[in-house]
Amino acid sequence: MSNFKLKKSEFMELNLNKKVLNEAEENELTSTMPEEIKDDQETEEKETETKTEEPKETENNGGDFKDVIAEILHSRTQSHIFHWQTVGEHSLAMHQALQLYYEGIVPLIDGFVESYQGKYGIMKGYKCPEGFSDFESGEALIKYFQDLETKIESNRDSVKESYLQNQIDTFVELINSTIYKLKFL
Numbered sequence: 001m002s003n004f005k006l007k008k009s010e011f012m013e014l015n016l017n018k019k020v021l022n023e024a025e026e027n028e029l030t031s032t033m034p035e036e037i038k039d040d041q042e043t044e045e046k047e048t049e050t051k052t053e054e055p056k057e058t059e060n061n062g063g064d065f066k067d068v069i070a071e072i073l074h075s076r077t078q079s080h081i082f083h084w085q086t087v088g089e090h091s092l093a094m095h096q097a098l099q100l101y102y103e104g105i106v107p108l109i110d111g112f113v114e115s116y117q118g119k120y121g122i123m124k125g126y127k128c129p130e131g132f133s134d135f136e137s138g139e140a141l142i143k144y145f146q147d148l149e150t151k152i153e154s155n156r157d158s159v160k161e162s163y164l165q166n167q168i169d170t171f172v173e174l175i176n177s178t179i180y181k182l183k184f185l
């Protein structure tokens with residue numbers, strides 16, 4: 001076997017003196033191409049196919065739901081801050097409801113992200129939500145959790161698999177059981 005190997009593009013250039021090929025001409029030229037160069041071409045095409053199948057690990061991976069994940073992580077710390085600040089009527093019930101939330105949400109969001117990444121690859125490019133608020137009243141706490149539920153529901157469509165949708169249901173379940181405790185206990 002010769003040490004001198006031409007790639008398809010080099011072969012075309014040498015033989016046609018930089019003439020622009022139309023499809024018929026290229027097919028004709030390929031039919032006269034030595035087997036060694038044809039093999040080279042097939043290998044290059046296979047390599048291209050393999051590259052497109054690699055898992056995506058980009059800033060856009062995770063789509064709209066990545067912002068919701070950041071918001072849920074933020075809600076863990078926000079609810080802990082509220083937990084330290086409850087005063088007045090029903091302050092103990094609110095204090096306890098908030099603790100159940102910030103302890104409960106961590107394993108739920110952890111399970112979601114890890115099982116999402118097992119299918120789609122690593123999510124990157126999280127944005128930090130705005131700063132924290134102080135406790136004002138029970139009504140303000142209820143509104144905080146209702147707004148969080150709205151953010152989740154309005155981005156739910158960006159996730160299609162039922163195993164992920166089921167996990168989103170568990171976030172919404174915990175949020176609404178927290179709202180129940182804040183309203184009635």
Ligand SMILES: [Fe+2]
Pocket residue numbers: 083099
């Ligand atoms: Fe505490």
